[in-house]
Amino acid sequence: MEKIVIHRPGGFNRLQFETFPDPLPGENQVVVQTKSIGVNYADCVVRMGYYASAKKYIGWPITPGFEFSGVVSVVGKNVGDLAAGTRVFGVSRFDSYASHVVVPRSQLYFLPEHISFEEAAGFPVIYLTAYYALYMLVHIFPGSTILIHSAAGGVGSALLQLAQLGDWRTIGVVGSSHKVEEAKELGADWVIDKSKENLWQMVEKYAPQGLDAVLDGNGVTTLREGYTHLRPTGKLISYGYHAMFARENSILNHLKLIYSYLRTPRFHPIDLHNNNRSLASFNLSFLFDRGDLLEIAMRSLYSWFTEGKIRMPKVTVYPFREVSRAHRDLQSGKTVGKLVLNL
Ligand SMILES: NC(=O)c1ccc[n+]([C@@H]2O[C@H](COP(=O)([O-])OP(=O)(O)OC[C@H]3O[C@@H](n4cnc5c(N)ncnc54)[C@H](OP(=O)(O)O)[C@@H]3O)[C@@H](O)[C@H]2O)c1
CATH class of the missing domain: 3.90.180.10 (Medium-chain alcohol dehydrogenases, catalytic domain)
Incomplete structure (x- = not known):
């Protein structure tokens, strides 16, 4: 072999x-x-x-x-x-x-x-990740509006498809214009192309009452604003940290990682309590024993x-x-x- x-x-x-x-x-x-x-x-x-x-x-x-x-x-x-x-x-x-x-x-x-x-x-992998996030970790009610980052990628695509089954409204976010059509075809109600549009202004336009959930695989670049844009009872689900890494391999990758780690927001439980918002995270690879x-x-x-x-x-x-x-x-x-x- x-x-x-x-x-x-x-x-x-x-x-x-x-x-x-x-x-x-x-x-x-x-x-x-x-x-x-x-x-x-x-x-x-x-x-x-x-x-x-x-x-x-x-x-x-x-x-x-x-x-x-x-x-x-x-x-x-x-x-x-x-x-x-x-x-x-x-x-x-x-x-x-x-x-x-x-x-x-x-x-x-x-x-x-x-x-x-x-x-x-x-x-x-993409569907187990999406299923665990949407069905096992948190409960999202029909009619909810959820924000899905990297919506045309692997996990993002699976989240969009499962959200359609659950009757949830979805805002898909993509980092480049060539991904917009794929996110729409996968079922996103709205797509934000953050290479051209102001991400958080567009979120406020599509979800003026705030978001019921944010599915975040980026990490450092979007966690803080994602949390801020939740409505009370909203849930921030942090399942990946790809924005910590450089898009190529070099010594810069290691430095960027340390810098990103230090800048990743910390959430205090008392603030979560007072804002009536939740934060959840998981890693599928630790779940094989279940x-x-x-x-x-x-x-x-x-x-x-x-x-x-x-x-x-x-x-x-x-x-x-x-x-x-x-x-x-x-x-x-x-x-x-x-x-x-x-x-
Ligand atoms: N917690 C778990 O158990 C679990 C399981 C599976 C996957 N994940 C995580 O889910 C995320 C998505 O995984 P995937 O395999 O489906 O990948 P993917 O979404 O197909 O590809 C990664 C996407 O992330 C965005 N991105 C932002 N910053 C990046 C950077 N510095 N380098 C590369 N891509 C960057 C890009 O999309 P845009 O520019 O359009 O945003 C890119 O297309 C990853 O963070 C992964 O580690 C977690």
Whole structure:
């Protein structure tokens, strides 16, 4: 088998290809021969060496990757409902950037013929993130107005699609004009192009009463204003910090990170109380031990996905060998939708 291995933190050239003996499954485990692998911004953060759960669970060297699709290669003891050749997709805590992935049976889902390997590989992480934020972490009432940053990106697209199911009004924010159409097609009621418009003036225009929720994957650049623009009872959900990082790799990246960390707003619980607003955060990669939550979330998401009630955003496919280019593009901040690697 072939894996992408990172031996120490750094730039795109740290993504090395290495060969290993084919893996064997343990009890209740399955080996999947991968066809497509989802690429997430988190994988870039793992590569740069700043991802807390990567340090906690793996250390160095590490093979990144949280999601994949493919065909079953070998099944372990006690796995009765899968056979070699079955089309599946699934999630893993790291290790998906490989030609073969070994996971517990509970982390695999049947892949119907009408859904492609590319779409399925990119589905779980963005939708689990969006589902956890909107359905498990906070309760948002029908008719609410929610602000979604990076709305044409992976997680942003999933948030827009789920918000439509929930009958919520959405304001999608994009950082470049070429993303506006995609955000509209994904269901945003209003799109703010912050490369051309004043973000917070436009928010005040579309939500004069204030926002019911803000879904923020940026971090330092927007958290403070997002909080200020909540109406009483509003919720700020902070799930990512990509604005801390430079859009290219250089020594500046490390300096920018420290500066951004120091400038990230701190919220005092007594202020939250007095303003009647909430702040919530989470990291999916620490949630793998909560198989019960994963099962509840995937049960709904799987049926909506396979029945066509939610769809994948635009998927851009890169050959497995061009993983560095995929990371470079994702870090540039210019991509739309989801990136996947194909074997
Ligand atoms: N908490 C969790 O469990 C969890 C799970 C999955 C993802 N996430 C987080 O969710 C966010 C989105 O992840 P994704 O994989 O779906 O990525 P993505 O949204 O497809 O791509 C990142 C987007 O972020 C914006 N951006 C702003 N500053 C940036 C910078 N300095 N460098 C690169 N992009 C920048 C760009 O969009 P605009 O310019 O249009 O804003 C860019 O397209 C990330 O912060 C990720 O870490 C968190």
